[in-house]
Amino acid sequence: MSDSTTVANNALAEEHHEHPSYQRHHFETVDQQFDATNFAMWLFLLTEIMFFGGLFVAYMIMRNWYYPAFVEGSHQLSIFWGTANTAVLIISSFTMAMSVWSAEVRRKGLLLLFLCLTFLFGLVFLGIKGIEWHEKWEKFHVPGLRYSEQAFLNPASDPEVYKEYHDQPLSPDMAQKTQEYFFLYFAMTGMHALHMLIGVSILVFMIIRAKHGAYTSGHVTFVENFGLYWHFVDIIWIYLFALLYLISRH
């Protein structure tokens, strides 16, 4: 009786030894651990969709009500910087996907390279966003802090935009509604930029850990889940780009 118990205990202990160091004690297998954390990440992204969903609903309603204000507000955005930022983000998504791949094939050098590139592109995106916001500040298009409806009451006063779109002057009532457009613009791109900032910070943490070989020993869950997050933030931007920049340009 006692013998068999000892044998069983030894077997248990040996089994315990076989677990890779990254398996947390409350999971039975590595697969279960991966499945669980991956599923959790997808659920988290679902909550993010609902979070941004509130903003998209507000945008949809306001755009329907104040269509002319939203069209002319949209004309004020820089299509050049918007497109550049979209390209930057899509490339960063590619480098992120390559990071996941490098971690899977356990190539530390490549992983570090691609993580650093992703980090850099993230910073470039935030930099360009900063340039755009600064432009809005200069042109008095920051609702609540520094706002003027001049460009919408008298579009000709803003020759650059006027040259391209030949906007008609809005009624004073409708011109005031452009504030709603810019409020939503700042709320949506601001919330997105906040997510980028969080992503870039986590990237710093990941680069440090990757240097110590944390992700190239077969345990890629963290890199993969962060990849999901990064792609998600990318997709949100694609929607923002379409809804805020592109939609009113025919």
Add this chain to the structure above:
Amino acid sequence: MSAATILSLPDQSTARIPKMNFITKENGLLSWLLTSDHKRIATLYLISITFFFFIGGALAGLIRLELLTPQSDLMAADTYNKVFSMHGLIMVFFFLVPSVPATIGNFLVPMMVGAKDLALPKINLLSWYLYVIAGIMMIYTMAVGGVDTGWTFTTPLSTHYLNTHVVSAALSVFVAGFSSILTGLNFIVTIHKMRCPGMTWFRLPLFLWSNYAAAILMVLGTPVLAITLTLVALERVFHIGVFDPAFGGDPLLFQHLFWFYSHPAVYIMILPGFGVISEVVSTFSRKRVFGYTAVAFSSVAIAVFAFFVWAHHMFIMGISNYAALVFSLLTMMVAVPSAIKIFNWSFTLYKGSVTFETPMLYSIGFMGLFTIGGMTGVFLGSTGTDIHLTETYFVVAHFHFVMVGGMLMAFLSGIHFWWPKWTGRMYPEKISQLAALITFIGFNLTFFPQFILGTLGMPRRYAAYPPEFQVLNVFSTAGATVLGVGYLLPILYLTWSLKYGAIAGDNPWQATGLEWQTQSPPLTENFAEIPIMDHEAYDYEWLEKQNRARQQQEEVV
């Protein structure tokens, strides 16, 4: 009754609290504050929500004292506004929403699925810290002067007309919301991915089904509240926003977004309570829950319907009549799965060998009070009666019947039921039965008169009222005093039982759940070895066979 109790309790001369358990494993404050053990986090949550319950309860006491007399004499009208707003905020976001899921649920979900812990233990700890941060922000809000928007943050009142601490209150709720999202996310992942061998979906205890349904609501609903409150805060700070009519914004949009979360939130609060009742009713009737599948799916059905009824909070706010009609119909449909539960619990009692220990007394109280609360919800869901009854004390009575008469009863039932598992000791039976009775009487005395007050036309949220309403208000305040005693008693005797309670043993109720097949209090890993589920949920014949086998083994030894 007493026969069953004596039979189920282990022989006191031999029973011992196991030396090695989750409480004794490590000592010191840090071992608690940095723990990733779901049972310890559940204990932390239990202490924190009890703390907030007593703050919220004290505020409720102030409200009832003010309403003792028709004049606004105890406090000024704007102080009264702050008191009822803080009462609502604290009770909803700091007690009711986390009550069963974050305490009893946190304690039980891993054990019921036969796992060592929740899938994401560190996230679980993070959720408690977020709760604490949110709680500190709420206490700060109260300390610097409070907020008087009501717990609903109604715009443009909250954004333009009030000069109280709306931003810190909104941010506090925002943070508390994330704590609840993380708990919900953890439950869903655990129930999907951590079930032990043999634990199929239809062998899950019904407690898990209802917590699963509530978790879906937390995960899908709470982010919408978060963004809504962010927009309110932005609007207050920058004086521009999508809810501001001065700039073409729409206050009704706020109502849509807010109630899109806050109606499901009602089910976040009540669904885990349903789960407790299923466990307790089955155990004390010695019968499998009648219509297990129907009860399980009714939880899911409630979670689905919950997202399509929000506009019934807005019937008098100028939404279109057609929308009101559709939402009224959908609202009434929620009554169907709720009724399925009530009927099935009643059928579980039928021909069962029913005993009336304290958890059962609370559960029976729940069934009666929740039925009244739910039925009056149908009155309010009909557009015609709603226009007369909304914003009166009828609404106050309705949701207190559901929340206090329903959820709080279920919470107390669950705490008593799992107390022996949690602490290894029994609570004193006689005095706790008395407390259950006092709570029930006090509750009815407090809130039933409010139904009558509401139909007579007494509006809610006023510090003063016409003198002809005074008699019923005096009843209500008297009842609140009795209710207060009913809530104070458990605190006293449960604390007492930590040291002096009788040793409970592994399975004092002879219940079938996996949590009862391990020692009390459980090991940090819950089970000595991962259990294998080889029987259906609530299979009392299986339990008898187990007991017989154990007896035979002991006789042989």
